[in-house]
Structure formats: C-alpha cells, structure tokens
Amino acid sequence: MSEQEPPFTNSTESPHEELNELELIYKELEQLDKQQAILNERRAQKIAEIRRNEAFGKYDQHVPNKDEDTHQSYLNQRPSNGVLRDGEGFRAAASGQYASESSYVAQNGTAQEHYDTLNGIENTSFEAPKFDSLSLTQLAKEAAQANRVNDIAGVDEIRAIAEHAITERITRPGYETKDADAEQKAELTRFDDMVEWLSEQHDEVAEPSEEAMAPTPESPAAQEVTTEDTEEAVVDSEEAPVVTPDTPAATVLTAADSPVSTPRLLHENGASPTTIPSAHPLSITVPSTHSEPQSKQNPDTIVVQERTTNPADAEYIPMDYDSNQRVLMDGKDVFIEAYSVDAQGHKTYKLGTGEYVDESAVEITYFSDLESESAPTTEADVEKRTLTERTKAWFGKNKESHKEKFRPSYWNARWSGLKYRVMNHGVTEEMSDLEVDKKRNGNRRKIIIGAAAIGVLAIGAGIFAVSEMTENFNPDSSTASESPDVSNTDGGGTGATETPEVPEAPEIPPVETGPIDPGFTPTQGEGGYQLLGGLGIDPSKWDGIEQQLKDLSPSEFYLMDDGHYGINYPNRPLSAPVRAVIDSVR
Amino acid sequence: MSEDDQLIAELEIQNLTPEEQQNVLNGLRLEIGEALVEGFTEAQLVEYQAIIDDDHEVINAWLVANVPDYKSTIAYQQLAEGYDLDPEKVSPDKVYAYMAWVEKNSPELAETVARVKAKIKENIDSYK
Numbered sequence: 135m136s137e138q139e140p141p142f143t144n145s146t147e148s149p150h151e152e153l154n155e156l157e158l159i160y161k162e163l164e165q166l167d168k169q170q171a172i173l174n175e176r177r178a179q180k181i182a183e184i185r186r187n188e189a190f191g192k193y194d195q196h197v198p199n200k201d202e203d204t205h206q207s208y209l210n211q212r213p214s215n216g217v218l219r220d221g222e223g224f225r226a227a228a229s230g231q232y233a234s235e236s237s238y239v240a241q242n243g244t245a246q247e248h249y250d251t252l253n254g255i256e257n258t259s260f261e262a263p264k265f266d267s268l269s270l271t272q273l274a275k276e277a278a279q280a281n282r283v284n285d286i287a288g289v290d291e292i293r294a295i296a297e298h299a300i301t302e303r304i305t306r307p308g309y310e311t312k313d314a315d316a317e318q319k320a321e322l323t324r325f326d327d328m329v330e331w332l333s334e335q336h337d338e339v340a341e342p343s344e345e346a347m348a349p350t351p352e353s354p355a356a357q358e359v360t361t362e363d364t365e366e367a368v369v370d371s372e373e374a375p376v377v378t379p380d381t382p383a384a385t386v387l388t389a390a391d392s393p394v395s396t397p398r399l400l401h402e403n404g405a406s407p408t409t410i411p412s413a414h415p416l417s418i419t420v421p422s423t424h425s426e427p428q429s430k431q432n433p434d435t436i437v438v439q440e441r442t443t444n445p446a447d448a449e450y451i452p453m454d455y456d457s458n459q460r461v462l463m464d465g466k467d468v469f470i471e472a473y474s475v476d477a478q479g480h481k482t483y484k485l486g487t488g489e490y491v492d493e494s495a496v497e498i499t500y501f502s503d504l505e506s507e508s509a510p511t512t513e514a515d516v517e518k519r520t521l522t523e524r525t526k527a528w529f530g531k532n533k534e535s536h537k538e539k540f541r542p543s544y545w546n547a548r549w550s551g552l553k554y555r556v557m558n559h560g561v562t563e564e565m566s567d568l569e570v571d572k573k574r575n576g577n578r579r580k581i582i583i584g585a586a587a588i589g590v591l592a593i594g595a596g597i598f599a600v601s602e603m604t605e606n607f608n609p610d611s612s613t614a615s616e617s618p619d620v621s622n623t624d625g626g627g628t629g630a631t632e633t634p635e636v637p638e639a640p641e642i643p644p645v646e647t648g649p650i651d652p653g654f655t656p657t658q659g660e661g662g663y664q665l666l667g668g669l670g671i672d673p674s675k676w677d678g679i680e681q682q683l684k685d686l687s688p689s690e691f692y693l694m695d696d697g698h699y700g701i702n703y704p705n706r707p708l709s710a711p712v713r714a715v716i717d718s719v720r
Numbered sequence: 721m722s723e724d725d726q727l728i729a730e731l732e733i734q735n736l737t738p739e740e741q742q743n744v745l746n747g748l749r750l751e752i753g754e755a756l757v758e759g760f761t762e763a764q765l766v767e768y769q770a771i772i773d774d775d776h777e778v779i780n781a782w783l784v785a786n787v788p789d790y791k792s793t794i795a796y797q798q799l800a801e802g803y804d805l806d807p808e809k810v811s812p813d814k815v816y817a818y819m820a821w822v823e824k825n826s827p828e829l830a831e832t833v834a835r836v837k838a839k840i841k842e843n844i845d846s847y848k
Contacts, residue, residue: 529798580753692763
C-alpha cells in the first residue's frame with residue numbers, strides 16, 4: 135500500500151507568492167466594483183430617460199379608429215378634412231386654400247397610380263422605382279415623367295438623388311478633378327437639360343404618324359445610315375453653323391445659332407431627322423445625306439452611328455441621339471426614334487411608340503438595307519432575313535453559355551458542389567461510386583438535351599438556316615476562326631484525352647431528285663432483313679453489306695446484342711449513300 | 721436579353737438568388753431532357769452520348785448525313801467565331817451537332833418544352 139500524501143503538499147508556492155496572488159484578486163474585485171458602479175449609474179440614467187419620454191408621450195401607441203386604417207377611410211368619415219375637387223382646381227377642405235392635383239390624387243393611392251390615372255394607363259404590375267439604383271439617364275427619364283404630370287415634388291426628389299449621385303462620383307477617392315464645384319454644377323446643368331429635353335420630346339412626338347413610321351421614297355436616308363456610307367461631322371453646339379438646304383453632306387446644327395427654338399427636328403435636304411437637345415454641350419454626329427451605293431453597305435452591320443464626344447464629356451455623357459432607325463427588336467419590326475447613352479455606356483432606345491427600352495433587355499438587329507436595291511422583295515425574303523438576323527443575334531448572346539456545357543470545368547464544379555443539387559439528382563448515399571457516376575452522367579446528358587432543346591426552340595428553323603454570306607465563307611479554310619478543325623478538342627466534360635484528326639467525311643453520292651422508294655423508310659422495329667425483304671431483295675444479303683453501311687453512315691445504324699447492326703431511325707428515309715449501297719445488291 | 725434572363729422572367733423567379741435561379745433553370749433543363757429522352761431509342765441515346773462526349777467520328781458522320789451543308793449555316797459560323805481564342809477549343813461541330821441532333825430527333829419538341837415549363841412554373845407558383 136502506498137503512502138498517503140498530506141493535503142496541499144503539492145503546492146510549490148512560497149507564502150510570499152501566495153500573498154501576491156491574493157493581492158491581485160482583491161485588485162480585480164475592486165475594479166469590478168467600479169465597473170458595477172458605472173453600469174448602475176448608466177442604468178439609472180436610462181430608466182430616467184425612459185420615464186421622461188413616457189411622460190411626454192414618446193412611446194404612445196396610436197391605434198386607428200374602427201374602419202379608419204387608411205387615410206382615405208379616415209377622410210371618408212371626416213368630410214371637412216383632406217383635399218377636395220373644386221371645379222377645375224383643388225382645395226384643402228379644412229382651410230379652403232388651393233391644393234395641387236397631385237395632393238388630391240395622392241390621397242387615393244401611390245404616386246405611380248397617380249401617373250397612371252393621369253395617363254390612362256392600367257399598370258397592374260408596377261413596382262416602385264428604386265431611384266438610388268438608377269443611372270443618371272434613367273433618373274432623367276423619371277424626372278421627365280414626373281415633370282409631364284406636374285409632379286414638382288417628384289422632380290425635386292429625383293433631382294436631389296441625381297445631384298447626390300453626381301457628388302458621390304466626383305468626390306469618390308481617386309477621382310481627379312480641377313474644380314469639383316464647377317464640374318458638379320456643369321453635370322447638374324446637363325441633367326436639367328436632359329430632363330427638359332425629354333419632357334419636351336414627349337410632347338412633340340406623342341403619337342408617331344404613319345408617315346413617320348414607314349420609310350418613304352422621299353426620305354430614303356431616314357432608315358439607311360451606316361458608318362460606311364455616312365460622312366459624319368462632329369458638331370459642336372456652340373460653333374458649328376446652321377444647316378441649310380445647300381449643305382451637301384454633313385448636316386450641321388448648332389443650338390446657339392439656331393433660329394428655331396430647340397429642340398427641333400432636321401428634315402432639310404432629306405437628312406435623317408436628327409433631334410438635337412437644346413443647349414447641349416455635346417458633340418453630335420449627324421448623318422450625311424449622301425447616297426453612296428448601297429452595295430457598300432454590309433447587311434450585318436449594326437447601324438448605330440458612332441458618337442463622338444468632347445474631351446470634357448469623355449467620362450460622362452448624359453445623352454446623345456441618333457434618330458429614326460427601323461430595326462428588328464426581339465423579332466418585331468419597330469422604329470427607334472432616338473437613343474441615349476448613359477455614363478456606363480448603356481444605350482436606351484426611345485421607340486416611335488414613345489416607349490423606352492434598355493438595350494440589355496432586347497435583341498436588336500438592324501435591317502437598314504431593307505429598302506435598298508438588294509433588299510428582299512417578297513415576304514419570304516423578308517422572313518428569311520428576319521430568321522438570319524434573329525439567329526445571329528441569338529448566338530451572339532447565348533453561344534458562350536451553350537459552349538460552356540462542354541467545358542470540363544463546368545461539370546467538375548457542379549458535381550463537386552453541393553449547391554448544385556440538380557446535378558446530383560437521384561444520387562443517394564447508398565450508391566456505389568460507379569452508380570453515382572452513372573447517375574451523374576445521365577443527369578448531365580439530360581441537362582444537355584434540355585439545354586439544346588431550349589436553344590433550338592428559341593431560334594426555331596435558325597439552326598439550319600444557311601448564311602447569305604456562304605460564298606464568302608470557306609468551310610475548308612485553314613483559318614480556324616471560321617472553320618476550325620473538330621479534332622484535338624475536348625469539351626465533353628469527360629476528361630478525355632486529345633483525339634486524332636477526324637477522318638475525312640465519306641464522299642456522298644449525288645442525291646437523286648426523284649421520289650424516294652418508300653421501301654427505304656424503315657418502320658418502327660424493322661431491321662435490316664425486313665428492310666431488304668420489303669425492297670424485294672434477298673434478306674440474307676444484309677449480312678454482307680451491314681458493316682459497309684455502318685462504316686458509311688455510322689449514325690444510321692447501331693450494334694445490336696447479337697453482333698448485327700440495327701437501323702437507328704424509324705420512319706425516316708435512309709440517306710442517299712446507304713440507299714445506293716442497298717441498291718447495288720438488288 | 722440572354723436565354724437565362726428570358727427563362728428567369730418567364731418563370732418569374734427574379735426574386736430568387738442567382739444560385740437558386742441556376743438550380744431552377746438546371747432543374748428545368750433536366751426535366752425537359754428527361755421528358756425528351758423517353759422518346760429516344762437506346763441507339764439514339766448512344767449516338768447522342770457519343771456526340772456530347774466529343775466522338776469526332778460520330779459527330780462528323782451525323783453532320784454529313786443529316787446537315788451536309790452545316791458549315792454554311794449561320795449557327796455553325798457563329799459557333800466557329802472566336803475558336804482561335806478559345807483556350808479549351810470547344811469544337812463548333814460538336815456544339816452545332818448537340819443542338820441540331822435534338823431538333824432532328826424530337827418531333828414534339830415545342831410541346832414537350834412548353835409542358836415542362838408549365839409544370840415547373842406551377843410548382844414555383846405553389847411555393848409563393
């Protein structure tokens with residue numbers, strides 16, 4: 135049995151050290167007492183504050199009377215309050231003083247409802263604009279809208295937000311300016327000009343006429359301007375001369391010199407009607423009226439005039455305007471009356487209908503050569519042109535997302551990340567690695583099929599539409615950007631290694647133009663033997679040609695469990711090369 | 721507007737986070753794929769699998785047999801643009817074939833996509 139140790143004998147501290155430790159504890163206690171006293175003091179102050187506020191009614195709850203939970207219901211029971219209509223005007227019921235129409239209407243709904251009421255618009259899905267997130271151009275539109283309905287408070291509110299945005303931009307760290315105040319003032323002036331101009335424009339072009347919407351022989355240039363056939367002139371609003379009918383090419387306008395009150399439209403000399411904002415210190419490109427041969431014009435060119443700017447406006451240009459472009463917008467034939475470019479370079483189009491459309495929200499294709507000599511003359515031609523443009527536009531926006539599905543990184547990220555649960559649809563913990571791989575691969579295939587389906591449906595027949603530029607497109611060119619070799623690529627997401635060059639495609643015999651023997655269209659479940667039998671050929675001859683057929687057209691045949699080849703596509707005629715081989719054994 | 725943006729608007733899922741939106745869109749693609757696959761034979765599936773797995777022989781043969789002038793199509797030319805600059809060299813032949821194959825082999829494509837979209841939208845609406 136071991137010896138029992140006396141208590142506390144494990145202490146190695148000397149009495150002197152123990153005393154120091156005790157002193158430290160007492161000091162700590164002393165500090166805690168002080169803290170407690172401070173907190174007690176604060177607590178007492180807070181309690182006093184609450185009681186004081188309570189005494190003055192700060193926390194009183196205001197419960198509405200029965201059936202008075204809206205301002206309107208409140209007014210209904212108090213006819214002597216609120217704003218009432220008085221003939222053409224409005225008055226405060228209690229004081230008799232004149233009140234604004236907006237105050238009257240605001241009693242009954244939101245400011246937007248007020249706008250809608252005035253404009254006769256039924257807007258059931260309106261969401262209040264978040265002004266803080268709008269660009270200056272968008273803010274100007276909102277302000278113009280408010281201006282048109284005399285919502286002065288709304289205009290002031292939006293202008294304050296614009297001013298704040300300008301101030302923030304100018305004062306942000308790293309922004310260099312010689313005179314921030316002057317710059318801010320200048321930008322605010324531009325903003326005001328823009329609001330004024332937009333307000334006036336709406337009044338001028340409330341309803342586009344038929345003539346304005348349709349191109350006429352008298353104004354061919356109205357819809358046909360390209361950078362190639364347009365001589366452009368940089369117009370400074372303070373220095374450039376006024377346009378005259380004799381001005382041959384560049385149509386030049388200055389707001390300062392203009393005898394016409396601004397804004398105004400240029401129609402002189404058959405020029406494209408170009409609207410110039412009043413007193414706007416921007417350089418504006420105005421299209422020439424020269425009619426160079428239209429053959430120079432590239433039908434694929436998006437016909438938006440280049441804008442040029444003064445150096446002072448390089449960073450932020452409130453707006454500049456092009457005019458009157460007939461385009462396909464999401465496949466619809468519309469008329470762009472003007473466009474503005476905000477500080478971020480985003481375009482907003484003003485349509486002939488008075489609507490505004492952001493470029494990011496639509497697919498726009500220009501067919502300014504529609505009226506040119508090479509323009510299509512039949513409905514079918516127009517349809518074809520439309521299909522071409524739509525297909526190009528669609529691929530321009532979406533080809534990367536479709537290509538992405540063939541990049542290994544895309545699938546690796548999705549299979550490994552839990553957040554992409556769809557990719558692991560049907561995968562369970564009980565599954566073996568092999569089963570999981572199989573499931574994921576099946577999901578991948580379905581998702582890819584789904585993506586392809588959505589894509590081809592969006593472009594319709596566009597997937598097979600042949601380019602009008604075919605003559606200039608050399609599919610056998612060595613330029614990979616036009617005609618890349620399909621070899622040595624791996625985007626399948628399978629991690630497959632590089633593969634050898636693709637063998638040359640088999641030569642295809644000329645396709646006969648006559649009707650195809652119905653016997654060459656296999657029915658559901660029909661195999662090679664039945665097919666040959668149906669054509670009056672000895673079925674056993676299938677064994678002799680099936681390998682040749684598979685080699686010739688691999689997609690049309692598949693290897694069956696019994697080692698023979700079956701036919702892939704029922705109810706579809708076999709291809710011409712295959713038919714030729716079968717015919718050869720008759 | 722991109723295809724994704726259009727689908728997001730169509731399904732009215734703008735209020736979801738981008739991650740949730742992508743899950744919904746991939747779910748939509750999966751269900752469309754599932755519905756279309758039902759109409760394919762095993763042989764067709766094998767062929768499609770070969771196309772998306774970059775089997776050049778199958779891709780080439782299918783294109784030659786079904787869209788002999790595919791290199792003259794606008795779609796192909798659009799897909800081929802920028803191939804030189806693509807570090808992964810995603811083959812335009814494959815991307816073209818992956819779409820054209822579905823178009824050629826899905827007689828009820830529009831109806832199927834519309835039906836699945838409606839079903840997904842109904843599900844989404846029921847959670848609102």
